[in-house]
Amino acid sequence: MPRLTRAESQARTRDLLIATARTLFLRDGYHGTSLEKVADAAGFSKGAVYSNFRNKDELCLAVLDAIHADELNAALAEVSRARTFDEGVAGFQRWAERMIGDEGWTTLEVEFAIQARRDPDLREELAARDQIIRGTIASVLATKLDANAAMDAEDMATALLSLGIGLGMQRVIDPSIPVNVLIKTLRALTK
Structure with missing residues (x-):
């Protein structure tokens, strides 16, 4: 299987973060969901979240x-x-x-x-x-x-x-x- 380009990898990470955040926001609400929870649930560091979203x-x-x-x-x-x-x-x-x-x-x-x-x-x-x-x-x-x-x-x-x-x-x-x-x-x- 060919290796993902950097842009493809970043897009995949962003999509996974959005999908994970969607699940958490819908389940726990805006205030009940932290960026740390999103990162953990998606299997990334908090830095990965901040590299895709300002806040x-x-x-x-x-x-x-x-x-x-x-x-x-x-x-x-x-x-x-x-x-x-x-x-x-x-x-x-x-x-x-x-x-x-x-x-x-x-x-x-x-x-x-x-x-x-x-x-x-x-x-x-x-x-x-x-x-x-x-x-x-x-x-x-x-x-x-x-x-x-x-x-x-x-x-x-x-x-x-x-x-x-x-x-x-x-x-x-x-x-x-x-x-x-x-x-x-x-x-x-x-x-």
Whole structure:
């Protein structure tokens, strides 16, 4: 087997650190996960973590980027397989049932947002990522909305994302709360 190049080895180390941190952040939360724990669990020194990430915030951003990419792609895949608007909504509902209120993901997002309130640069990083998510949702909605929709795609994306975040927090506390309220809101706004 050919030996890895330095760049390949560094990329592999970075990917392993992100995957390990993802597991720990989702299980133990932001504050319950230290860089030392990530390094130990991944089988590296703390120096390996610092050679890839400036600090825990940067590592957590990389983890959230990976989660968002995975979950946004999963939600878009559910919707994109649809031939009709109703099939798209049904696909989105399947994704929402699995993910909205996922305890690890939801609490990590909330805990990290609270962490960001003390750091304007970190807050800006999170805001930029949220804008990308809203933009993606808006672009999907724009292809499905008719001229008589209650609001434009950008506003609707903001409303649905905000409702989804709040619903996720409520479902962490009480998992019996159905995601159907989000689906009903989507249907009401698109009429």
